[in-house]
Amino acid sequence: MAKHASNSIIKFADDTTVVALITNNDKTAYREEVRALEVWCQENNLSLNVNKTKEMIVGVRKQQREHPPIHINGTVVERVVSFKFLGIHITDNLKWSTNTVSVVKKAQQRLFNLRRLKKCGLAPKTITNFYRCTIESLLSGCITAWYGNCSAHNHKALQRVVRSAQRITGGKLPALQDTHTTRCHRKAKKIIKDINHPSHCLFTPLSSRRRGQYRCIKAGTERLKNSFYLKAIRLLNSHD
Known part of the structure; x- marks a missing residue:
């Protein structure tokens, strides 16, 4: 439970994410939240891996103010411009090219397996099911969060994968927009x-x-x- 209303703590398995809204450049609540998390871990015999801990400041303003680094156990937390959160690449400028490139690359690698299945003579229905399970599920993962704000270039790259899979399966596949x-x-x-x-x-x-x-x-x-x-x-x- 976050100490301040402007903060949220998101937990998933053994990962913990602190999300804070900084208003008027006042980072007091955010820093207190990180410190409280650090103390709680110490009191409950949990060790924070500072090397795996990252900080990212999200904002779309052209001119960003300098923000002093966060320290945990006396060690500076690395500040990054993007990181992977629950399978999705989030960037500090809220653009989705990094995520799209990663998704397209993985999907193209799986197209190789789709072609191998076709060469082995598997039924079209089986090949289509393989596509839906291994490729479509990847292309559409958290699609409601990122697809709407992708660039036209990103949309074309994603849809090219669908068209390639369609040629392999020999059947009509749903467009990502649909x-x-x-x-x-x-x-x-x-x-x-x-x-x-x-x-x-x-x-x-x-x-x-x-x-x-x-x-x-x-x-x-x-x-x-x-x-x-x-x-x-x-x-x-x-x-x-």
Whole structure:
């Protein structure tokens, strides 16, 4: 549980991530949170691996202020411009080229196995199932979070993999844009039904005259217009 409302602590297996919102360049709450985590680990006989601990400052402003480094157990924590979080590459400028390049590279490697299966004479249905399990699952992993803000170049690179797989399988495969749309709509409906979801409050029903219609956060920038939330609102209002 975070000590400050502006901070969040995310735990997954043996990994712990501290996320902090820094306002007016005031990093007091953030530094206190890191210090509290360090003390808690010491009191509970847990050792923090500082060499594997990374710090990343996320921001889209052209001019960034200098931020003093964080220390854990007297050691400076390395500051990075990107890191892998739950399988997704996140960068400090909130762009997705690094993640896309990684996904495309892995997917192309798996296309080799798809070609080998075809040469072995496996049935088209079996080859397609292999594609869906090993390649499509990779291309669509957390797609609601990153696909909407990918560049046109990234979209083309991803779709080329799908077209290559389609030529190998010999059957029609769903385009990633269609997969993204379906996943966004499905996820939005789940969030609306779950009052405990952190994003539930972002979906506000409109007046009773427009039953089934919702509004979300203001689309002030192009990046926000392409976000999951605005995409979800458009889909909900068009389907319902």
